[in-house]
Amino acid sequence: MEKDLFLSDYNEETNTVSIILCGEIDHHSAVIIRREIDNMLLHTHPKNLIIELYSVDFMDSSGLGLIMGRFSLMQKLGGTTILRNPNERIKKILSLAGMERIIKIERTTEKNEKK
Amino acid sequence: MKKSKKIINSMKISFPSLSVNESAARAVVAAFSAQADPTTNELADIKCAVSEAVTNSIVHAYPDTIGEIYISVLILEGRIIKIQIKDKGKGIEDVAKAREPLYTTSPESERSGMGFTVMESFTDKMSVRSKVGKGTTVVLLKALGERKMAE
Numbered sequence A: 001m002e003k004d005l006f007l008s009d010y011n012e013e014t015n016t017v018s019i020i021l022c023g024e025i026d027h028h029s030a031v032i033i034r035r036e037i038d039n040m041l042l043h044t045h046p047k048n049l050i051i052e053l054y055s056v057d058f059m060d061s062s063g064l065g066l067i068m069g070r071f072s073l074m075q076k077l078g079g080t081t082i083l084r085n086p087n088e089r090i091k092k093i094l095s096l097a098g099m100e101r102i103i104k105i106e107r108t109t110e111k112n113e114k115k
Numbered sequence B: 001m002k003k004s005k006k007i008i009n010s011m012k013i014s015f016p017s018l019s020v021n022e023s024a025a026r027a028v029v030a031a032f033s034a035q036a037d038p039t040t041n042e043l044a045d046i047k048c049a050v051s052e053a054v055t056n057s058i059v060h061a062y063p064d065t066i067g068e069i070y071i072s073v074l075i076l077e078g079r080i081i082k083i084q085i086k087d088k089g090k091g092i093e094d095v096a097k098a099r100e101p102l103y104t105t106s107p108e109s110e111r112s113g114m115g116f117t118v119m120e121s122f123t124d125k126m127s128v129r130s131k132v133g134k135g136t137t138v139v140l141l142k143a144l145g146e147r148k149m150a151e
């Protein structure tokens, strides 16, 4: 029944885990996503974690918890975390919590906002 | 203070506090509110605020049980959406403290303590009534911006 909540990839050469989050990130989906991402991080011990937000249509504060939690885990593993391509809505939530001061946010695509 | 505004339409729903209901709850409230012709952004604000309140009832009000969550939505004269989210759960000891940004009683389950802050910044008014052992009621008011009402 569940749709794909995310796609993941591990690049051995660069020692990077990339996660593409999809659809709606709320408390229900965050619990599932967290479990699977952590499994992957603890197996691979990557140097870098990239969280791609381009395909996220909805996110509430549970998404903040999910991102902060992965950031802390990566810190414990001695790695870095990067957020990619949050839309305007998600940026608004991230900045309410001051996340842009803690986690690096980059844009790799052309303007992708739908108005 | 002011006389209460005329009710144009209203809806009530209730459902058990299963996390799988979070997306349905915010979608239903958004679909109903769409009658008042909100902008995409206003609708996204409503969706997110409702999601916060419903999640709080699920994770905080009924932490180890399944209880009922009640939502009422009113479309008021002047394009005001009034949403009430109510539970009969644990209640909040210190509401003022709970409303502070980053305050959470469950950091271990990766809560960021931003729920009330999100509700407050995505709506025009938020009020919280709570009684320990009795439950919590959150009322959100969203005034839709100047715009011609769709027929």
Ligand SMILES: Nc1ncnc2c1ncn2[C@@H]1O[C@H](COP(=O)(O)OP(=O)(O)OP(=O)(O)O)[C@@H](O)[C@H]1O
Pocket (backbone or CB within 6 Å): A061, A062, A065, B052, B056, B057, B060, B061, B062, B087, B089, B090, B091, B092, B098, B099, B103, B104, B105, B106, B110, B111, B112, B113, B114, B115, B116, B117, B136
């Ligand atoms: N319906 C409720 N019943 C009981 N306690 C609640 C309820 N809603 C909120 N609280 C209390 O208020 C605190 C703050 O709520 P808030 O939504 O701001 O943050 P959070 O839920 O802890 O984290 P986040 O929403 O960022 O995941 C909660 O930690 C909880 O103790």
Ligand SMILES: [Mg+2]
Pocket (backbone or CB within 6 Å): A061, B052, B055, B056, B111, B114, B115, B116
């Ligand atoms: Mg919350």
